Amino acid sequence: MEDNIRIDGLKLSDELLHLGIRHSSSSAHSPFLLYRRLAEHAINVTFLSSASYAHDIASSCCVSIKAHQEVRELIASDPNLEPHVQFFPSVGMVSLFPHQNSMAVLGRALQAFGRARLPVYGMGSSLSSLSFITDYVRLGEAAEAIKTALKSPSNAPASHVDL
Amino acid sequence: MKKATENMQTVAVYSEPRIKTYGFHLVTDLFFIELLCSPESLNALGQRIEALGDWDMGFHLVFGQIAEEYAFSLFILTQSSDRMEDQIGRLINGLSDRPSDPMSVVDVVFFQGPHFGDRYGIAHAAFQAMEARSLPLLASVCSGACLYLVFSRGKGAEAEGVLRSAFEVPQKNKARGAEE
Numbered sequence: 001m002e003d004n005i006r007i008d009g010l011k012l013s014d015e016l017l018h019l020g021i022r023h024s025s026s027s028a029h030s031p032f033l034l035y036r037r038l039a040e041h042a043i044n045v046t047f048l049s050s051a052s053y054a055h056d057i058a059s060s061c062c063v064s065i066k067a068h069q070e071v072r073e074l075i076a077s078d079p080n081l082e083p084h085v086q087f088f089p090s091v092g093m094v095s096l097f098p099h100q101n102s103m104a105v106l107g108r109a110l111q112a113f114g115r116a117r118l119p120v121y122g123m124g125s126s127l128s129s130l131s132f133i134t135d136y137v138r139l140g141e142a143a144e145a146i147k148t149a150l151k152s153p154s155n156a157p158a159s160h161v162d163l
Numbered sequence: 164m165k166k167a168t169e170n171m172q173t174v175a176v177y178s179e180p181r182i183k184t185y186g187f188h189l190v191t192d193l194f195f196i197e198l199l200c201s202p203e204s205l206n207a208l209g210q211r212i213e214a215l216g217d218w219d220m221g222f223h224l225v226f227g228q229i230a231e232e233y234a235f236s237l238f239i240l241t242q243s244s245d246r247m248e249d250q251i252g253r254l255i256n257g258l259s260d261r262p263s264d265p266m267s268v269v270d271v272v273f274f275q276g277p278h279f280g281d282r283y284g285i286a287h288a289a290f291q292a293m294e295a296r297s298l299p300l301l302a303s304v305c306s307g308a309c310l311y312l313v314f315s316r317g318k319g320a321e322a323e324g325v326l327r328s329a330f331e332v333p334q335k336n337k338a339r340g341a342e343e
Contacts, residue, residue, distance in 0.1 A: 107213025114206030126307030
């Protein structure tokens with residue numbers, strides 16, 4: 001059977017800072033306090049995810065690496081934030097499109113990361129794109145792994161964009 | 164000599180009483196599935212998910228984040244059906260080291276607006292609106308310019324109403340919201 005699973009292109013982000021946040025559900029403070037602080041400091045969040053469990057809420061987000069120092073300072077200065085946040089500097093986001101809401105596209109992309117032993121710190125779908133967060137220094141490798149797993153226009157380089 | 168215009172960046176600064184959107188979308192009764200896997204089993208997970216495509220099954224929303232140390236949680240939201248429930252159950256039992264939890268059924272509200280990909284404060288405004296009304300948020304994700312919010316089954320319409328009050332909705336969508 002002909003393999004007709006294909007995508008139209010890839011997009012690579014600039015270097016990002018990845019934050020992991022975990023709050024107890026019984027905490028008196030909002031589990032989304034970090035997003036309030038980032039908004040107060042006019043810092044754009046380029047990726048976020050959150051999931052609520054019985055006893056806690058786990059969240060993850062990315063901001064530009066250029067905001068690294070400012071973000072560290074605002075978190076360090078807030079005792080309601082500092083114990084709950086982990087820093088993972090120097091990540092990047094590779095986005096493929098369109099995902100076509102396809103389990104086959106999703107599955108192939110996951111296989112690409114698994115076979116290449118590329119870490120996945122986060123991922124998410126949007127209206128047409130499917131994005132993966134991995135080590136920034138390996139972003140090009142991730143793009144090549146995805147292009148091997150999913151057909152894309154021949155010789156189409158992954159475009160690098162500011163996020 | 165470098166031109167003064169090199170290395171300049173444009174930073175968008177918005178000042179509006181309510182953030183403008185293109186409108187809100189509500190999808191109800193989706194299966195909400197969590198799959199837990201180690202980095203070593205990502206390839207196997209991908210193979211099984213690819214196989215779901217053979218059953219003509221698609222996802223409405225997917226996201227993932229680090230769970231416990233070294234583990235990864237993949238969340239899939241998909242149309243609920245008996246066939247999907249059966250196939251997902253096989254997938255979970257074949258992969259996870261822990262007993263599979265019953266799949267929950269949820270509602271999703273998603274929206275985007277002008278320059279959502281490069282402006283700050285959108286997520287905070289949405290979370291703040293939910294918390295002000297004590298509306299529990301099961302999950303959220305934004306990887307591009309569209310913000311997705313996941314609620315318990317039956318809570319999606321209420322959440323959409325809260326968001327319509329907190330954000331600016333285009334005039335024609337306001338009228339549609341009033342008719343519904």
